[in-house]
Amino acid sequence: xxxxxxxxxxxxxxxxxxxxxxxxxxxxxxxxxxxxxxxxxxxxxxxxxxxxxxxxxxxxxxxxxxxxxxxxxxxxxxxxxxxxxxxxxxxxxxxxxxxxxxxxxxxxxxxxxxxxxxxxxxxxxxxxxxxxxxxxxxxxxxxxxxxxxxxxxxxxxxxxxxxxxxxxxxxxxxxxxxxxxxxxxxxxxxxxxxxxxxxxxxxxxxxxxxxxxxxxxxxxxxxxxxxxxxxxxxxxx
Amino acid sequence: xxxxxxxxxxxxxxxxxxxxxxxxxxxxxxxxxxxxxxxxxxxxxxxxxxxxxxxxxxxxxxxxxxxxxxxxxxxxxxxxxxxxxxxxxxxxxxxxxxxxxxxxxxxxxxxxxxxxxxxxxxxxxxxxxxxxxxxxxxxxxxxxxxxxxxxxxxxxxxxxxxxxxxxxxxxxxxxxxxxxxxxxxxxxxxxxxxxxxxxxxxxxxxxxxxxxxxxxxxxxxxxxxxxxxxxxxxxxxxxxxxxxxxxxxxxxxxxxxxxxxxxxxxxxxxxxxxxxxxxxxxxxxxxxxxxxxxxxxxxxxxxxxxxxxxxxxxxxxxxxxxxxxxxxxxxxxxxxxxxxxxxxxxxxxxxxxxxxxxxxxxxxxxxxxxxxxxxxxxxxxxxxxxxxxxxxxxxxxxxxxxxxxxxxxxxxxxxxxxxxxxxxxxxxxxxxxxxxxxxxxxxxxxxxxxxxxxxxxxxxxxxxxxxxxxxxxxxxxxxxxxxxxxxxxxxxxxxxxxxxxxxxxxxxxxxxxxxxxxxxxxxxxxxxxxxxxxxxxxxxxxxxxxxxxxxxxxxxxxxxxxxxxxxxxxxxxxxxxxxxxxxxxxxxxxxxxxxxx
Ligand SMILES: Cc1cc2nc3c(=O)[nH]c(=O)nc-3n(C[C@H](O)[C@H](O)[C@H](O)COP(=O)(O)OP(=O)(O)OC[C@H]3O[C@@H](n4cnc5c(N)ncnc54)[C@H](O)[C@@H]3O)c2cc1C
Ligand code: SF4
Ligand code: SF4
Ligand code: FES
Numbered sequence: 001x002x003x004x005x006x007x008x009x010x011x012x013x014x015x016x017x018x019x020x021x022x023x024x025x026x027x028x029x030x031x032x033x034x035x036x037x038x039x040x041x042x043x044x045x046x047x048x049x050x051x052x053x054x055x056x057x058x059x060x061x062x063x064x065x066x067x068x069x070x071x072x073x074x075x076x077x078x079x080x081x082x083x084x085x086x087x088x089x090x091x092x093x094x095x096x097x098x099x100x101x102x103x104x105x106x107x108x109x110x111x112x113x114x115x116x117x118x119x120x121x122x123x124x125x126x127x128x129x130x131x132x133x134x135x136x137x138x139x140x141x142x143x144x145x146x147x148x149x150x151x152x153x154x155x156x157x158x159x160x161x162x163x164x165x166x167x168x169x170x171x172x173x174x175x176x177x178x179x180x181x182x183x184x185x186x187x188x189x190x191x192x193x194x195x196x197x198x199x200x201x202x203x204x205x206x207x208x209x210x211x212x213x214x215x216x217x218x219x220x221x222x223x224x225x226x227x228x229x230x231x232x233x234x235x236x237x
Numbered sequence: 238x239x240x241x242x243x244x245x246x247x248x249x250x251x252x253x254x255x256x257x258x259x260x261x262x263x264x265x266x267x268x269x270x271x272x273x274x275x276x277x278x279x280x281x282x283x284x285x286x287x288x289x290x291x292x293x294x295x296x297x298x299x300x301x302x303x304x305x306x307x308x309x310x311x312x313x314x315x316x317x318x319x320x321x322x323x324x325x326x327x328x329x330x331x332x333x334x335x336x337x338x339x340x341x342x343x344x345x346x347x348x349x350x351x352x353x354x355x356x357x358x359x360x361x362x363x364x365x366x367x368x369x370x371x372x373x374x375x376x377x378x379x380x381x382x383x384x385x386x387x388x389x390x391x392x393x394x395x396x397x398x399x400x401x402x403x404x405x406x407x408x409x410x411x412x413x414x415x416x417x418x419x420x421x422x423x424x425x426x427x428x429x430x431x432x433x434x435x436x437x438x439x440x441x442x443x444x445x446x447x448x449x450x451x452x453x454x455x456x457x458x459x460x461x462x463x464x465x466x467x468x469x470x471x472x473x474x475x476x477x478x479x480x481x482x483x484x485x486x487x488x489x490x491x492x493x494x495x496x497x498x499x500x501x502x503x504x505x506x507x508x509x510x511x512x513x514x515x516x517x518x519x520x521x522x523x524x525x526x527x528x529x530x531x532x533x534x535x536x537x538x539x540x541x542x543x544x545x546x547x548x549x550x551x552x553x554x555x556x557x558x559x560x561x562x563x564x565x566x567x568x569x570x571x572x573x574x575x576x577x578x579x580x581x582x583x584x585x586x587x588x589x590x591x592x593x594x595x596x597x598x599x600x601x602x603x604x605x606x607x608x609x610x611x612x613x614x615x616x617x618x619x620x621x622x623x624x625x626x627x628x629x630x631x632x633x634x635x636x637x638x639x640x641x642x643x644x645x646x647x648x649x650x651x652x653x654x655x656x657x658x659x660x661x662x663x664x665x666x667x668x669x670x671x672x673x674x675x676x677x678x679x680x681x682x683x684x685x686x687x688x689x690x691x692x693x694x695x696x697x698x699x700x701x702x703x704x705x706x707x708x709x710x711x712x713x714x715x716x717x718x719x720x721x722x723x724x725x726x727x728x729x730x731x732x733x734x735x736x737x738x739x740x741x742x743x744x745x746x747x748x749x750x751x752x753x754x755x756x757x758x759x760x761x762x763x764x765x766x767x768x769x770x771x772x773x774x775x776x777x778x779x780x781x782x783x784x785x786x787x788x789x790x791x792x793x794x795x796x797x798x799x800x801x802x803x804x805x806x807x808x809x810x811x812x813x814x815x816x817x818x819x820x821x822x823x824x825x826x827x828x829x830x831x832x833x834x
Contacts (some may be wrong), residue, residue, distance in 0.1 A: 015742040032487065034575075045696040048748035049740035053278075055454040058490045058571065060382060061282040077574060100425055101745040107279070120390035121342030131296075131339040133351030139344065146344045146376075146383060150281055185342065 002030045005039060005080070006088035009050060013101050020099070023050075024088070029080065036083070037064055037075040040091075052103040059216060062149035065156075066103055067092040072153040072214040094156040096165065109165045110152045110172070117169060117177040117195070122188035138184040145179035145224060147217050148172060154211035154221055160204040167200035171211035171221030174202065178224035181231070193232055202228060242420070242429040242676070246668055247273045249657055250418055250432040252405045252461060253440030255283030256381070257625025257646035257653075259388040260334075261438050261604075264654025266395040270661060273432055275400045275421055277456055277750075280389045284442055284454040285646070288381025289493035289567060290358060291373030292338075292643035294331035298352040299371045304328040305824065306363055307372065311641060312827045314360045314524050315634025316777035316794065318474070318802070320818035321826060323602040323630040327641075327648045334647040335374050343387035345376050346564070356564070357498045360524040360638040360834070369522050373640040378493050378567040384643065403430075404750055405460065407679040408437070408468040408621075411672035414610075416621035418671075419464070420679040424750060427743035429683070431676060433668055436620055436657040439465065439598060439606075440650065443626040444761040448591035449703035452484050452491040456754075461627040463757025465598045466764065468675065470618065471608055471804040471813065473629040474596035475761065476769035476779050479637055480712045482528040484590025486548035488575040492568055492587060494639045497521040499564050501553040503532065504584065505540040511549075516834040523834035526636045526778045529589035533712045536588075543586060550584035589712050594761075595637055595778065596768075597629035599804065604628070604653025609804070614815040622657055624649040631802065634817075635777020686752055692737025695752045702729045702755075702762055710769050714781040719770040726759075726766045727810075733759040764805040771812055774799040791831040800829075 004026050012020035027042045037057055044050050053063040057076045064075040069083060069090050083089050097105040123132075155161045155170035169177065177196060180186045196202040202225070211221045249265050251258050254276035265272040276283065295302035308328040312319055339345060339353060346354035355371040363370035376383035392399075402424040409417045409431070418434040444459025445451040462472055482503070483492040497503070503521055505511045515531040516523035523531075532549050541547050553561060558581050561569055572580040601607050601615060604624050610616035625646040632645055709722025733755055740748040775784040775793030784793035801814040819826050 013742050013744055015744045034488070044747075045694070048695070048738055049742070051745050051747045055278055055282050055456045056284065056287050057455065058287065059574065060286050060379075060567075061278070061284075061454065063278065063282050101742075104745050111279075115393060118394075120394040121340075121387075123340075127337075127340045129336075131336050131345070131353050134347055135351050136347045136349060139347045142344045146386070147379060149286075149382070150279070180342075183342065183344075 002028045005029055005085060007043065008088045008090045009103070010092040011050070011102055012099055013049070034079060035076050036068065036078040036080055039080055040075055051101045060149060062151035065094055065151040065153045067094055072157045074151060074153070074216045077216050094152055096156045096162040107152060110155055110170070113169045113173040114150065114176060117173050118188070118192070119176045119180070121180065121183065121186050123185055124187060132185050134184055141182045142179060144219055145175060145182060148175055148219060149217060151216060153214045153216060157210040157214045159208060159210070160206060164200055164204055168204035169196070169201050171225070174205070174228065175219060175221040175224045178228055181228065193228070193235065196228060197232055242431055244431045244433055244671070245273070247271050247432060247434045248661055249436040249438065250275065250434040251438045251440060252419060253283070253442060253625070253627070254280035254399065255440060255442050255625060255646070256285035256385060256388065256643060257650040258438070258440030259385070259392055260647050260650030261440060261624060261654035262392050262397045263388065263395060264651055264658060266392065266397040268658040270658065273398055273400055275403045275405050275419070275432065277402065277404050279401050280399065281385055283385060284457055285381045285385045285643070287454065287491070288384070288643055289378040289491065290495035290498065291356060291375035291380045291640045292335060292384065292647070293358070293361060293372050293638070293640035294335040294374055294644065295328070295372055296332055296335065296353060296355065296374065298348055298355050300363070302363060302370055302372055304331065306365055306370070307331065307361070308821070309365045309827055310361050311632060311638055313366065313830070313832060314636055314638040316636055316832055317800065317829050318631070318634030318776060318817055320631050321821040322818050323632050325821040325824065326602040327632050327644060330648045331644055334644070334651060338384060338387060338647065341387045341391040343376065344383050345374060356495055357522060358639045359494050359497070359522045359528070360519070361640070369519065373495065373498065375495065377563070378495055378565045381643065404753065405464065406682070406753060407675060408464045409672055409675040410468040411669070411675070415619040415669060417669055420676055425745055427746060429679065431671065433671055435661055435666065435668060436622065438653050438657060439623040439627055440625045441627045443594045444758065445591050445594065447703065447706045447758055447762045447765065449707040450484065450489050451591040452481055452489055453592070458754035458758050459627070459761035460754065460757045461623065462597060463760040466760040466807040467678070469808065470598060470606065471806045472596060472764045473599040474631060474768070474803050475594070475764040475805055476772050476803060477595035477635050477777060478591060478765065479525055479593040479595060479778050480529045480589040481592035482525055482532055482589050483551050483587040484592070485571065485575045486586040486588045489590050490571055490575045491590070491592070492551060492571065492585060494525070496551060496553060496565060496568055499560060500556050501551055503528070504550045504552050505535045506542045506546065507540060511535050511540070519834040524636060525639065527834055529712050530780060532589055548586040548588045551587045552584040553580055554582060554584065593637055593642060594626060595629070595633040595635065597627050598623040600624070600628045600630050600649070602630055602649070602652065603656045604649050605656055609813065609815065622653040624653040635779060682753070682756065686736065686738060686749065687741060689735060689737040692735040693732040695736050695738060695748065695755055698729065698732045698736060699755055699758065701732070702726070702758060705729060706762055706765065710766055714769060714779065716781060716783045719766070719781070722766050723770050726762050730759050730763060760807060763810065767810060768803045768805050768812065772799060772803060796829055
């Protein structure tokens with residue numbers, strides 16, 4: 001059984017367009033087109049100039065984050081049946097980042113913030129012959145943190161990040177920061193806290209929770225941010 | 238040629254930032270060499286991120302294990318087509334590279350003693366094939382993700398220079414056969430740059446997208462293989478493709494074998510645990526080729542499930558929900574997302590799905606690319622290295638064991654990096670003069686694509702390619718279908734030479750990127766079909782109707798005539814063969830035997 005799906009898609013190609021516009025386009029889909037990404041691939045077969053990123057099509061690579069009917073999400077994890085079809089599906093690039101073309105945004109600022117928190121294990125002891133030991137309970141502390149796919153759904157839905165993308169680390173970066181703080185193998189906790197103890201880097205978060213709402217992996221950056229704040233309070237006394 | 242391009246000089250260029258590329262990059266960056274790592278996607282979006290089940294190493298954290306047993310299993314799994322020197326090298330290095338990963342910060346699951354958690358996996362046995370052993374080191378069912386991020390993070394620490402969203406287009410190889418870098422396109426601007434290097438390492442991953450139903454990402458288009466083939470390098474053993482037993486029916490998304498490692502069971506429409514009949518000893522944990530064929534046989538004999546009887550069921554409903562949520566949380570998520578079932582309560586519909594390419598660019602165990610020259614079958618191609626799924630060392634032979642690929646990319650990513658460092662330190666030299674013809678090849682390809690009128694659609698041509706491979710070169714192969722398939726794929730090739738794109742923009746032109754990828758997919762598809770048609774025996778993943786199980790040739794394997802590696806050359810669509818290395822480095826050869834699980 002086929003049916004017709006209507007779209008409104010944000011289009012902008014600096015090579016030829018003076019300014020962005022919304023394109024109306026529709027496509028026939030059948031029962032095998034389950035996810036929005038499947039349908040977008042069909043759209044692209046129809047109009048090969050629609051540009052978007054995609055790779056794994058299973059929600060692990062973080063390529064295809066978009067603004068779908070006003071909410072950030074991954075095209076590959078969005079079931080087409082879950083989207084209302086009485087009006088066109090509106091696809092826009094992630095908000096708050098410069099658009100390179102169509103649905104492709106420039107993620108430089110997002111990654112810059114990620115890199116700024118030193119996203120790597122710091123342990124200056126000479127590495128032992130074998131693995132460093134870590135109890136299952138200590139390992140469990142990393143659950144809900146290490147699974148981040150750097151899709152940027154969260155940071156680009158966060159008003160604080162929109163206003164200060166150069167100064168506020170943002171939910172994804174802060175989640176990563178806490179991932180290393182929480183790791184018993186990491187020895188740089190106090191340096192990490194020093195680095196974040198700043199009116200902008202951490203404290204621009206006003207617990208608005210947009211980030212939690214949109215994370216396609218069900219992660220909770222707000223909780224991680226809260227834990228960092230707690231640690232700062234604790235060490236102040 | 239009017240087109241302009243810039244030239245940038247590096248000591249080394251690595252193409253690919255998946256597991257293999259990132260592991261090689263750590264080696265080069267930490268040695269202080271000026272290195273460029275080029276990737277079509279941001280490094281953590283590479284397909285290694287999708288690996289679920291684990292990475293093999295005989296750490297023995299939960300029970301006795303030994304690299305020698307691992308070596309035996311790998312050779313048996315390869316149906317004796319794997320090179321025993323490379324296999325010994327890989328299995329002996331496994332503990333070292335896995336422990337390094339842990340030191341980089343990889344969040345492995347832990348045993349009660351705080352060591353790396355290990356689970357059983359298909360074909361991995363203790364004591365030379367006796368019974369399943371816990372050898373797969375895992376981070377829940379997100380091992381690839383945890384590993385890729387840990388290695389990317391280590392590269393951030395080492396200040397590696399990345400060129401993200403750059404597509405390498407052609408290998409630069411001069412008249413003397415020396416490799417001098419690649420041509421590449423900045424996807425954001427369409428700018429062409431020559432990366433001029435003293436060492437070039439390919440880590441471009443697999444080409445699973447030659448099949449219609451595949452566990453692979455969209456970007457797995459075999460670019461490294463295409464580039465190598467166009468530059469005169471042969472492709473080895475391309476007839477051997479692994480069909481993973483458990484892809485979600487319809488969607489292709491993978492369900493890790495770790496599910497069966499944790500106790501999952503395959504059932505047919507009668508609810509029967511049918512693997513007991515095909516592999517009485519290892520059952521659901523037999524090697525992948527064996528399980529996939531058993532499933533297709535069940536389906537062909539009418540015992541498939543569903544309205545069309547075209548899948549079987551993977552059942553984990555008998556496992557404690559805590560185990561599933563702790564060890565297989567990602568699988569629970571995938572089942573909900575892509576099969577629409579809650580795996581705690583209902584079985585998951587699965588079918589064998591194209592998954593992994595055992596063949597690739599021929600290398601030795603130092604990660605150096607080799608090819609026949611003069612009277613050597615394995616002469617080193619100067620300046621050229623390859624590792625990971627794009628390379629063929631060959632450790633997987635005719636069938637790869639699960640968890641051995643993540644190990645392969647760690648071990649050979651590292652050794653390719655080490656070999657390049659050693660070579661550059663040993664003989665410091667200036668950059669050799671570039672080879673204009675190689676550069677022109679890229680410019681001509683781009684110009685052709687820009688000017689093509691009345692050509693073939695990229696989308697349709699790719700679909701025909703994928704359907705042709707699926708129908709003519711699948712889990713079971715038939716002599717007449719293969720013959721037909723060769724003709725058909727050569728027809729597709731003609732269309733690929735005249736693809737047309739409507740979008741001519743310079744800025745992030747994904748239509749152009751996909752057309753250029755198709756140029757590589759077709760090389761892999763032709764190599765696969767031609768190599769498969771020619772190999773008149775059944776071995777590992779390659780099973781044909783005219784090579785059945787007989788007393789003289791158990792399982793259809795014909796060691797007298799076919800214990801040899803295939804080499805496919807693009808020029809003249811020609812095949813050659815070379816011997817399998819049956820002598821390991823230090824231990825005795827694992828003697829040929831009939832494979833049974
Ligand atoms: C779903 C799934 C699950 C798996 N699970 C396991 C498992 O549990 N255990 C296991 O051992 N194996 C597993 N495998 C296999 C294993 O994950 C892969 O073989 C392995 O990750 C490949 O790594 P790689 O580094 O060679 O390539 P990839 O990770 O695929 O990386 C390729 C890189 O090359 C780049 N690239 C490609 N072409 C170009 C170009 N033209 N220009 C620039 N850059 C380019 C890409 O951008 C990417 O960075 C799994 C595979 C799949 C598909
Ligand atoms: S909770 Fe903090 S990080 Fe999350 S959206 Fe709100 S302000 Fe941003
Ligand atoms: S926290 Fe969630 S939304 Fe944010 S980048 Fe990571 S996976 Fe994406
Ligand atoms: S395509 Fe990878 S997350 Fe959607």
